Amino acid sequence: MKPELHNAGIAMGLKPHELDHIETQLGREPRLPELAVFAGMWSEHCSYKSSRSRLGMMPREAPYLLAGPGSHAGAVDVGEGWAVAFKIESHNHPSAVEPYQGAATGVGGILRDVIAQGARPCLVMDSLCFGPPHDPKSRHIAQGVVAGIAGYGNAIGLPNVGGKTVYDPRYEGNPLVNALAAGLVRHDGMRTAKAAGIGNAVIYAGASTGRDGILGAAFASVELGEDTTEKRSHVQVGDPFTGKKLMEACLAFGPEHGMVACQDMGACGLTCAASEMATLGGVGIDLSLDAVPLREAGMEPFEVLVSESQERFLFVVEAKRAAEAVKHFEHYGVHAAVIGTVTEGGRFRALWNGEVVVDLPAALVANGAPKLNWPEAPTLPPVAEYADFAAPKDLSKPLLRMLSEPGIADLTHLYDHYDHTVGNRTVRGPGEAEAAVMKLPNSARGFAITITGRGELCAVDAYKGSLAALGEATRNLACVGARIMAITDGINHGPPSDPVENKKLTETIRGLADGLKALEIPVTGGNVSLYNATADGAIPPTPMVGAIGIVEDVSRVPRAELTTDLALILCGTPQATPMTSAYGRIASGQLAGGSVNVDLAADKRLAQLLVDAIRRGMVSFAKDAGAGGLLVALAKGCARGRVGATVAYTFEGRLDWHFFGETSGVAWVGVEPRFAEAFLAMAKSSGVAAMRLGNTGGSRLTIKTGESTVLDVSIDALRKAFMSSAERGSA
Amino acid sequence: MSGPSSSAPSGARPKAAVIVFPGTNGDRDMAESFERAGFTPVYVDSRETAPADCKIAGVPGGFSYGDYWRAGMLARYAPAMRALPELVAKGGLVIGICNGFQILVEAGMLPGALTYNNPPGFKHKWVTVEARETKVKSPWLTRVQRGAKLRWPMAHGEGNYYHPGGWDAIADNVPFVYDRNMNGSIGNTAALLDATGRVFGVMPHPDRASDPHIGSTDGSAIFESAYDAVAQGRV
Numbered sequence: 001m002k003p004e005l006h007n008a009g010i011a012m013g014l015k016p017h018e019l020d021h022i023e024t025q026l027g028r029e030p031r032l033p034e035l036a037v038f039a040g041m042w043s044e045h046c047s048y049k050s051s052r053s054r055l056g057m058m059p060r061e062a063p064y065l066l067a068g069p070g071s072h073a074g075a076v077d078v079g080e081g082w083a084v085a086f087k088i089e090s091h092n093h094p095s096a097v098e099p100y101q102g103a104a105t106g107v108g109g110i111l112r113d114v115i116a117q118g119a120r121p122c123l124v125m126d127s128l129c130f131g132p133p134h135d136p137k138s139r140h141i142a143q144g145v146v147a148g149i150a151g152y153g154n155a156i157g158l159p160n161v162g163g164k165t166v167y168d169p170r171y172e173g174n175p176l177v178n179a180l181a182a183g184l185v186r187h188d189g190m191r192t193a194k195a196a197g198i199g200n201a202v203i204y205a206g207a208s209t210g211r212d213g214i215l216g217a218a219f220a221s222v223e224l225g226e227d228t229t230e231k232r233s234h235v236q237v238g239d240p241f242t243g244k245k246l247m248e249a250c251l252a253f254g255p256e257h258g259m260v261a262c263q264d265m266g267a268c269g270l271t272c273a274a275s276e277m278a279t280l281g282g283v284g285i286d287l288s289l290d291a292v293p294l295r296e297a298g299m300e301p302f303e304v305l306v307s308e309s310q311e312r313f314l315f316v317v318e319a320k321r322a323a324e325a326v327k328h329f330e331h332y333g334v335h336a337a338v339i340g341t342v343t344e345g346g347r348f349r350a351l352w353n354g355e356v357v358v359d360l361p362a363a364l365v366a367n368g369a370p371k372l373n374w375p376e377a378p379t380l381p382p383v384a385e386y387a388d389f390a391a392p393k394d395l396s397k398p399l400l401r402m403l404s405e406p407g408i409a410d411l412t413h414l415y416d417h418y419d420h421t422v423g424n425r426t427v428r429g430p431g432e433a434e435a436a437v438m439k440l441p442n443s444a445r446g447f448a449i450t451i452t453g454r455g456e457l458c459a460v461d462a463y464k465g466s467l468a469a470l471g472e473a474t475r476n477l478a479c480v481g482a483r484i485m486a487i488t489d490g491i492n493h494g495p496p497s498d499p500v501e502n503k504k505l506t507e508t509i510r511g512l513a514d515g516l517k518a519l520e521i522p523v524t525g526g527n528v529s530l531y532n533a534t535a536d537g538a539i540p541p542t543p544m545v546g547a548i549g550i551v552e553d554v555s556r557v558p559r560a561e562l563t564t565d566l567a568l569i570l571c572g573t574p575q576a577t578p579m580t581s582a583y584g585r586i587a588s589g590q591l592a593g594g595s596v597n598v599d600l601a602a603d604k605r606l607a608q609l610l611v612d613a614i615r616r617g618m619v620s621f622a623k624d625a626g627a628g629g630l631l632v633a634l635a636k637g638c639a640r641g642r643v644g645a646t647v648a649y650t651f652e653g654r655l656d657w658h659f660f661g662e663t664s665g666v667a668w669v670g671v672e673p674r675f676a677e678a679f680l681a682m683a684k685s686s687g688v689a690a691m692r693l694g695n696t697g698g699s700r701l702t703i704k705t706g707e708s709t710v711l712d713v714s715i716d717a718l719r720k721a722f723m724s725s726a727e728r729g730s731a
Numbered sequence: 732m733s734g735p736s737s738s739a740p741s742g743a744r745p746k747a748a749v750i751v752f753p754g755t756n757g758d759r760d761m762a763e764s765f766e767r768a769g770f771t772p773v774y775v776d777s778r779e780t781a782p783a784d785c786k787i788a789g790v791p792g793g794f795s796y797g798d799y800w801r802a803g804m805l806a807r808y809a810p811a812m813r814a815l816p817e818l819v820a821k822g823g824l825v826i827g828i829c830n831g832f833q834i835l836v837e838a839g840m841l842p843g844a845l846t847y848n849n850p851p852g853f854k855h856k857w858v859t860v861e862a863r864e865t866k867v868k869s870p871w872l873t874r875v876q877r878g879a880k881l882r883w884p885m886a887h888g889e890g891n892y893y894h895p896g897g898w899d900a901i902a903d904n905v906p907f908v909y910d911r912n913m914n915g916s917i918g919n920t921a922a923l924l925d926a927t928g929r930v931f932g933v934m935p936h937p938d939r940a941s942d943p944h945i946g947s948t949d950g951s952a953i954f955e956s957a958y959d960a961v962a963q964g965r966v
Contacts, residue, residue, distance in 0.1 A: 439944050
């Protein structure tokens with residue numbers, strides 16, 4: 001290969017062995033636009049070249065799975081002829097550079113995956129990790145991200161129904177912005193990306209193509225460095241108004257209009273959509289780049305091929321109905337053009353002014369990236385235990401401190417920026433229950449959805465932390481009466497080129513795989529974002545888990561706020577020993593330490609009990625113990641419900657670890673006293689330890705163990721601490 | 732109280748037009764609310780006009796034309812909007828919710844202006860509005876008891892109602908006020924009637940409070956009032 005061509009390939013992010021592989025496979029030197037095509041499609045973001053073989057460890061089949069990994073978005077059968085299509089996507093690097101647009105286009109991008117599946121989007125969720133709110137740069141990023149998510153989601157008219165926000169110095173400079181979208185589709189309304197029909201038209205619909213997001217996929221696949229702010233041109237720019245018109249036009253355009261296949265243009269834009277559609281269908285595609293609607297003059301063919309301009313779709317349409325299809329889109333105010341043809345022979349070709357600028361085997365482009373087998377450290381360096389600290393005698397001070405901790409404190413002020421009721425499907429929105437609950441049209445049936453990640457646990461043990469994320473998702477769904485049935489995963493990791501980070505990636509995927517097997521559920525697809533690191537080091541491994549389950553009767557879903565005169569029942573067996581936890585971090589001042597307490601079997605047993613009891617209509621309040629442990633869970637229920645509680649019992653072990661430790665399989669349940677005995681009997685037969693410990697009422701939260709009162713605090717004080725982040729102004 | 736939808740003979744359901752602009756996103760919410768009250772909703776493309784047999788027209792929420800300029804500024808020029816004054820003159824009823832309220836104000840069918848929230852920014856919240864006595868009796872409000880406190884979601888960034896004449900200029904025509912100031916509106920104004928009572932603009936969303944499963948049914952009375960007006964031949 002000519003040195004200038006070689007250097008151009010390296011500058012685009014290709015590796016020397018990949019350049020060699022390209023030349024060998026083609027039997028000739030690649031053209032410059034062809035190099036750009038490979039640089040985009042063989043980037044980590046598009047090819048999963050470092051993680052692909054390991055991702056195969058995860059189970060991906062279930063009888064109710066209607067579309068799995070490799071589809072636009074996974075889809076599960078939720079009954080009454082409906083399927084829910086859902087998927088997670090990361091927009092970490094764009095959000096680090098340009099928070100508003102990075103986050104906005106993250107939302108827009110994941111919506112198009114759901115739309116491509118044929119589903120009408122019905123919700124957005126997000127899982128965000130930022131540096132601490134006292135850091136001005138992190139605050140700027142957080143505020144921009146929240147504004148971007150709100151700006152796009154509100155305008156396109158989708159409710160944001162919840163999520164998770166973490167503040168941790170290890171995400172300073174490399175925030176995580178993972179967006180999840182879900183939509184409803186009739187079983188027979190699902191779409192395919194398989195191009196078919198030699199001679200059929202390839203139709204471009206949506207916004208015109210500009211120079212934004214050129215090789216954005218490649219940018220997402222390198223570490224953030226000093227020159228990061230110069231990468232703004234890699235960041236896409238969103239336009240929710242165009243997105244909305246395109247969404248309506250696409251959802252109204254189906255097989256009855258001669259549509260054969262569709263795919264959104266996301267990472268690596270036109271190249272990705274065309275080469276993947278051709279590969280899936282075992283056909284070729286010829287593109288006339290001159291016919292692509294362009295936003296600016298003087299664009300080079302390679303720029304047209306790899307631009308990541310937003311709000312664009314590619315369709316294969318029966319040839320004789322192409323003109324009609326273009327008219328359909330124009331009716332919706334969406335620009336459309338015939339830009340290519342389906343061909344025989346599996347070639348991905350692009351022409352520019354009549355000259356062939358790209359002529360490659362489509363499968364080599366879409367699936368041909370050589371797997372990268374990075375060296376893996378044999379073992380991970382041990383993490384030191386927390387330094388010893390004295391146990392408090394009274395829990396009020398640490399409790400109030402915990403309740404005001406960013407990441408635990410109430411985020412209502414943040415969620416107020418998002419519309420959560422548009423669309424008339426939201427049964428439980430942000431903060432109203434442990435998971436969001438949506439209803440199906442004209443039905444009391446619905447589904448629950450949650451998103452979580454436990455990077456702080458993965459920092460100590462990526463395998464157990466991944467299990468813990470699955471456990472938390474299982475408990476969250478169970479608290480609204482839904483059994484976990486499938487997940488979409490968003491894996492966020494450091495650079496695999498570092499043997500230690502690469503080992504952590506294996507541990508994360510192994511944890512997810514083993515957890516899914518234990519829960520007997522599949523992954524439906526997801527996203528892998530590697531190279532999340534700054535000069536200060538890699539982020540903690542942070543697998544996000546987006547999980548879904550069916551709610552048979554939405555009128556029986558408990559709330560996450562306590563009401564008066566309920567019997568309080570503690571389910572599970574809290575461990576009173578040191579473990580990695582929010583409490584351990586605050587009390588010791590160390591970011592990481594201790595062991596990770598995880599017991600997925602306990603979570604599964606607890607979940608079965610909660611689902612059964614909720615379906616029988618016995619449960620008024622259910623809240624699992626997550627970050628902050630069982631006392632924070634109870635205090636949050638009191639604070640949200642503005643009601644006190646009196647609890648009395650004895651236990652073994654250290655006071656603080658019992659109340660603030662984060663043991664798996666622990667939850668509070670509030671039932672009307674008449675249901676208490678029946679619930680305890682159900683718990684016994686489910687193999688879940690459960691004790692009735694007190695009642696709600698009054699205006700103080702009081703806990704007695706034996707003769708001593710270990711907590712006695714007013715609900716006003718709890719609320720003041722819990723709601724404090726609004727005053728601090730953290731986004 | 733038997734619901735009007737159960738008492739309406741099938742096939743005789745009156746139509747209600749729901750005007751859809753590019754960028755409208757509350758059209759289905761409004762249509763479902765009309766449907767539950769006994770209407771057959773008819774979506775009307777903003778480039779067309781509502782069918783002649785629609786005596787009720789709704790302008791739903793959303794971001795018409797992206798709302799990149801002043802909210803509702805462009806939508807007023809659409810053919811569907813230009814036909815509304817005539818509908819009202821003939822005795823028809825018009826409701827505008829959220830962006831629809833903004834559009835009705837921009838179109839001059841309701842007085843004053845809706846400007847940026849104070850404090851600024853988009854805000855979503857379940858709010859309590861209180862029903863007030865108004866001078867004009869509105870067909871939209873016959874089922875709403877004066878003094879009633881209703882829970883509806885608000886979801887807007889430009890809902891700060893302003894009138895150059897101040898509160899006194901509109902007090903007689905304000906059927907709902909927020910229980911506390913949510914967005915800077917004079918007198919906590921959440922909704923407004925025109926002089927005839929037939930044009931009703933409301934910033935929070937009664938159309939998102941008409942399904943028992945999703946928080947509140949406090950919005951149903953609005954749509955049921957309109958149904959009564961049609962069923963009793965008052966429009």
